[in-house]
Amino acid sequence: MALVEIKNLHKSFGTNHVLRGIDFTVEQGEVVCVIGPSGSGKSTLLRCVNLLEKPQEGQVIVRGEDITDPDCHLDAARQQIGMVFQQFNLFPHLSVLANCTVAQRTVLKRGPQDADRIARANLERVGLSDKIHAYPAQLSGGQQQRVAIARALSMDPALMLFDEPTSALDPELVGDVLTVMRKLALDGMTMLVVTHEMAFAREVADRVVFMDAGVIVEQGPPADVIGSPKEERTRTFLRRVLDPTHVEPA
Amino acid sequence: MSTDTTETRPADASPDRPGAINAVPVRHPGRWVAIAVIVILAGMLVHLLVTNKAFDWRFVFQAMNQQPVIHGFLKGTLLVTVLSMIVGVGGGVLLAVMRLSDNPILAGVSWVFTWFFRSIPRYILLFTMGTLGILFPQGIAFGIPFDWKIMDWLGMSGDWRFFTLDANQVFTGIVAGVIGLGLSEAAYMAEIARAGIMSVDKGQAEAAEALGMSSGKVMRRVVLPQAMRVIVPPTGNETIAMLKDTSLLLAVPVIAELFYQLQSIGSTYYKTFPIAVAATLYYLAATSVLMVGQYFLERHFGRGFGTKAPRAARPAGAGGA
Numbered sequence: 111m112a113l114v115e116i117k118n119l120h121k122s123f124g125t126n127h128v129l130r131g132i133d134f135t136v137e138q139g140e141v142v143c144v145i146g147p148s149g150s151g152k153s154t155l156l157r158c159v160n161l162l163e164k165p166q167e168g169q170v171i172v173r174g175e176d177i178t179d180p181d182c183h184l185d186a187a188r189q190q191i192g193m194v195f196q197q198f199n200l201f202p203h204l205s206v207l208a209n210c211t212v213a214q215r216t217v218l219k220r221g222p223q224d225a226d227r228i229a230r231a232n233l234e235r236v237g238l239s240d241k242i243h244a245y246p247a248q249l250s251g252g253q254q255q256r257v258a259i260a261r262a263l264s265m266d267p268a269l270m271l272f273d274e275p276t277s278a279l280d281p282e283l284v285g286d287v288l289t290v291m292r293k294l295a296l297d298g299m300t301m302l303v304v305t306h307e308m309a310f311a312r313e314v315a316d317r318v319v320f321m322d323a324g325v326i327v328e329q330g331p332p333a334d335v336i337g338s339p340k341e342e343r344t345r346t347f348l349r350r351v352l353d354p355t356h357v358e359p360a
Numbered sequence: 361m362s363t364d365t366t367e368t369r370p371a372d373a374s375p376d377r378p379g380a381i382n383a384v385p386v387r388h389p390g391r392w393v394a395i396a397v398i399v400i401l402a403g404m405l406v407h408l409l410v411t412n413k414a415f416d417w418r419f420v421f422q423a424m425n426q427q428p429v430i431h432g433f434l435k436g437t438l439l440v441t442v443l444s445m446i447v448g449v450g451g452g453v454l455l456a457v458m459r460l461s462d463n464p465i466l467a468g469v470s471w472v473f474t475w476f477f478r479s480i481p482r483y484i485l486l487f488t489m490g491t492l493g494i495l496f497p498q499g500i501a502f503g504i505p506f507d508w509k510i511m512d513w514l515g516m517s518g519d520w521r522f523f524t525l526d527a528n529q530v531f532t533g534i535v536a537g538v539i540g541l542g543l544s545e546a547a548y549m550a551e552i553a554r555a556g557i558m559s560v561d562k563g564q565a566e567a568a569e570a571l572g573m574s575s576g577k578v579m580r581r582v583v584l585p586q587a588m589r590v591i592v593p594p595t596g597n598e599t600i601a602m603l604k605d606t607s608l609l610l611a612v613p614v615i616a617e618l619f620y621q622l623q624s625i626g627s628t629y630y631k632t633f634p635i636a637v638a639a640t641l642y643y644l645a646a647t648s649v650l651m652v653g654q655y656f657l658e659r660h661f662g663r664g665f666g667t668k669a670p671r672a673a674r675p676a677g678a679g680g681a
Contacts, residue, residue, distance in 0.1 A: 160570055162570065185573070185574050186572065188571070191570070192570075193567070199566065201582055202664045203585045203586050203664045203665070205664075213571035216577050217571060261571070
């Protein structure tokens, strides 16, 4: 059984039809990168997986449970899905350690010692053991994003969603975050990543999904989709991304 | 301006190295004029305070020291301020959460409450509170609503009331004052709290929801603590205003209140001006204490914003790249 199964997903904002019938699955342990031009609906798709956006039509099935069903216990489903945002969204009034323990304590009802131990282990994993008492505003963007990853991991999720995790970072800080994500993938975490980092997608992804105008245009192993795309739209996009100075022939 | 420039020696005095800068401190003649004017005005004020017989300082301090005045200050002014602000802040946050909820009924109730209590002058509201007992000649009963109708319909006798309060006891004195001032304050605090909640970035609630927090936990753990940073400064304002509005308690009427007690001393001894001075000193002192409290509250809720952190929690060298 697939970990996540999405069936015929439609989402509109007003008259703007952002997702036009998405079907796809993520298997246990798989790393899937979603690429595509801005406005193609890839972030919206990701945000539909934990229902931060409510789709108008279609189903999102996580571990066999349809979370679009109004009777579904959504908060419980979200505990299994970690999410990392483009703008980090750390809680600025809490220390790094408290950022990683607050949901463990209040949602999973873990005791203070357990929560503390798990948070410290995950901060160690992202290489920030020395910052546990700092506040988010005292950290660089790259450090904040790694704390955000540790915060999500502290809930022991079955799936991690990454919404353009490096897009808000200064170029020299991108590497640290990608290193953490690469390690996570090697540890067998199931990951769904919306990204513009083609090198990362090519190296780490088991499968690359190319989206444009609210539909999945093409998907497959990175060597195929990025290396030798079949669709013209994919080729145009990749030419622009991989060689921004390239001018289209008139 | 020539006074604002620093002069250097001509460069050709030593061709290899420029000479030492012959710096002249920037002159501020305007400041000296201002200081002179203020010193003279302050001197005039001190002279007035010390020599003018109308102040009658001995009487001022004697009046401030009277038992009913101190009692009125503690009970009618301080206690009512504290209780009304508890009702006001609690009610205001609740009203703000209702107003911002997706439930149109709750949002509407909150809007109507705010509309009603913001429309009534506090003096008139307090006067009305003191007379509300007339609405409930048989007291305010707690029990099943419309119990007599249901009883009648079922053919039973008796009532389903658990306990009854005497309305004339409820709507009198300090209790009526706290209800009136508290409800009025809640209406104002609702807008302050709403502004605070809306000031918190939407991504904060999203991140908390994504971690599986229920909407109540999101509000309590993530949104409100950050909203407090915006809520506290105007709430300090409101508290100081409330301290002064307790002098309106006379409308209820409540006589265990600072200004009423001072005035009754004043009218007994035919000394009205020293009484005004005594009241001013009391309110100045109380407001100063409140401002100190506000400073500590703002520091507490400012944690993590900017780069200032509580000293104990800041590791050496923190500050990040």
